[in-house]
Amino acid sequence: MNITIIGAGYVGLVVATCFADVGNEVVCHDLDDDKIARLSRGEVPIHEPNLAPVVTRNRLAGRLRFTTSDALAIGHAGIIFLAVGTPPEGDGSADIDHVLAAARSIGRLMERPLLIVNKSTVPVGTADQVRATVAAALAGRGVDIPFDVVSNPEFLKEGMALQDFMKPDRIIVGAESAHALGVMRQLYAPFSRNHEKFVAMGTRSAELTKYAANAMLATRISFMNELAHLAGQLGADIEAVRLGIGADPRIGRQFLSAGIGYGGSCLPKDVRALIRIAARHGQHLRILRATQEVNDAQQHLLFERLASYFNGASALRGRSIALWGLAFKPDTDDMRDAPSLVLIRALLAAGATVRAYDPVASGQARRLLVAEHGEARCAASVLFASSAQEAVEQADVLVLVTEWQEFRSPDFRYLASTLRAKAVFDGRNIYDRAVLDAAGLYYEGIGRTDDR
Numbered sequence: 001m002n003i004t005i006i007g008a009g010y011v012g013l014v015v016a017t018c019f020a021d022v023g024n025e026v027v028c029h030d031l032d033d034d035k036i037a038r039l040s041r042g043e044v045p046i047h048e049p050n051l052a053p054v055v056t057r058n059r060l061a062g063r064l065r066f067t068t069s070d071a072l073a074i075g076h077a078g079i080i081f082l083a084v085g086t087p088p089e090g091d092g093s094a095d096i097d098h099v100l101a102a103a104r105s106i107g108r109l110m111e112r113p114l115l116i117v118n119k120s121t122v123p124v125g126t127a128d129q130v131r132a133t134v135a136a137a138l139a140g141r142g143v144d145i146p147f148d149v150v151s152n153p154e155f156l157k158e159g160m161a162l163q164d165f166m167k168p169d170r171i172i173v174g175a176e177s178a179h180a181l182g183v184m185r186q187l188y189a190p191f192s193r194n195h196e197k198f199v200a201m202g203t204r205s206a207e208l209t210k211y212a213a214n215a216m217l218a219t220r221i222s223f224m225n226e227l228a229h230l231a232g233q234l235g236a237d238i239e240a241v242r243l244g245i246g247a248d249p250r251i252g253r254q255f256l257s258a259g260i261g262y263g264g265s266c267l268p269k270d271v272r273a274l275i276r277i278a279a280r281h282g283q284h285l286r287i288l289r290a291t292q293e294v295n296d297a298q299q300h301l302l303f304e305r306l307a308s309y310f311n312g313a314s315a316l317r318g319r320s321i322a323l324w325g326l327a328f329k330p331d332t333d334d335m336r337d338a339p340s341l342v343l344i345r346a347l348l349a350a351g352a353t354v355r356a357y358d359p360v361a362s363g364q365a366r367r368l369l370v371a372e373h374g375e376a377r378c379a380a381s382v383l384f385a386s387s388a389q390e391a392v393e394q395a396d397v398l399v400l401v402t403e404w405q406e407f408r409s410p411d412f413r414y415l416a417s418t419l420r421a422k423a424v425f426d427g428r429n430i431y432d433r434a435v436l437d438a439a440g441l442y443y444e445g446i447g448r449t450d451d452r
């Protein structure tokens with residue numbers, strides 16, 4: 001099939017690559033000249049494990065092309081995916097301007113019947129708005145070309161994106177016509193033997209399914225984070241509790257880790273957006289508001305722990321804090337809404353300096369922090385180390401922020417000899433207190449026995 005993907009970001013690029021890899025002719029379109037130029041000359045602008053060789057293989061085979069031309073992108077295909085960003089507005093609502101802008105371009109340029117598939121995460125009712133936008137553009141041209149709008153939210157996880165798309169748990173397709181459903185079934189057949197993963201529904205249900213999934217995941221995390229506080233106070237260990245409840249198949253093991261709060265480009269924004277969607281319909285989503293409230297507090301927890309360890313936030317002035325990990329989770333360079341930023345902001349406001357190391361996200365983090373604090377302030381307060389070891393040199397304490405594989409088994413004796421205050425704050429509960437004790441290090445996790 002000839003397919004166009006509009007938006008070459010974390011989702012669009014993966015979707016385009018996977019569809020090309022199973023034999024489709026794919027054009028991937030983006031407004032960002034630099035991104036398209038890099039992709040066209042063989043660079044992959046994001047860090048996503050295993051993606052680069054598959055992009056290259058398909059680009060060289062001529063099945064995957066990149067363009068900034070609306071006309072080329074829209075003229076190429078009978079199926080056009082929208083995978084553009086839907087960032088939060090000031091009040092938390094999802095901004096669908098990019099989705100509607102793409103719909104307008106399609107309406108202005110389409111010359112043949114089309115299936116328009118929305119992959120972006122969008123408020124319920126957006127498929128109807130896309131339909132109306134395309135219809136208005138066609139009416140403006142005085143032409144009548146049939147088209148369908150389908151909602152096909154994406155559930156891939158950054159860091160596992162290729163695998164998630166190639167072997168999905170489910171393929172949610174919201175459609176209002178049997179023809180559209182049939183085309184989608186055929187398109188996804190390579191990823192779902194006998195269509196067993198294919199779940200068909202209406203467009204509004206599909207749009208809500210995406211928000212419901214992320215809201216449920218966020219709620220599990222906040223639930224465990226709240227329980228972690230209680231566990232710490234009761235002399236229980238949240239890690240033992242996690243294993244204990246996760247063994248129940250009704251609960252399951254995933255997404256039960258206590259930590260420093262959820263972050264990233266999806267969970268925080270989708271929780272806020274669903275709260276706004278409900279509010280617009282007169283509903284106050286109490287559980288989700290609590291989920292968000294717990295998360296906001298949790299993202300400040302490490303700073304509070306550090307302040308308390310040094311006997312007050314004012315005592316952090318002049319301290320040097322090493323951070324291992326900046327990305328919101330391992331295996332990605334995505335820094336959008338990363339909890340590390342909340343910690344760094346608070347440390348800088350308290351007059352501390354930061355020595356940060358992340359295997360791939362330092363560049364993105366630096367850009368964000370320079371935009372917030374200016375080049376000079378950032379250079380004076382944050383050192384982006386080129387190794388985990390460099391980050392801890394001359395630091396007072398170490399904070400484990402992101403559980404990258406390379407941080408899992410450090411030389412604790414070296415840490416004890418290097419860290420001036422000989423303390424490790426483990427924001428992901430990956431270390432064992434007994435091991436750190438034996439090395440002469442003070443340890444605090446999240447909701448572990450003997451946490452203060």
Ligand code: NAD
Pocket residue numbers: 006007008009010011012029030031032035083084085086098101102119120121122154155156157158265266
């Ligand atoms: P992204 O910011 O990485 O990519 C979006 C791309 O769209 C950018 O490259 C931007 O330049 C481009 N764009 C914007 N307007 C355009 C237009 N009119 N024409 C062409 N290109 C345009 O965003 P993302 O992380 O890929 O997310 C895309 C959507 O998918 C969002 O709605 C997001 O919520 C959803 N989603 C994201 C993930 C994830 O893990 N990142 C997972 C599931 C769903």
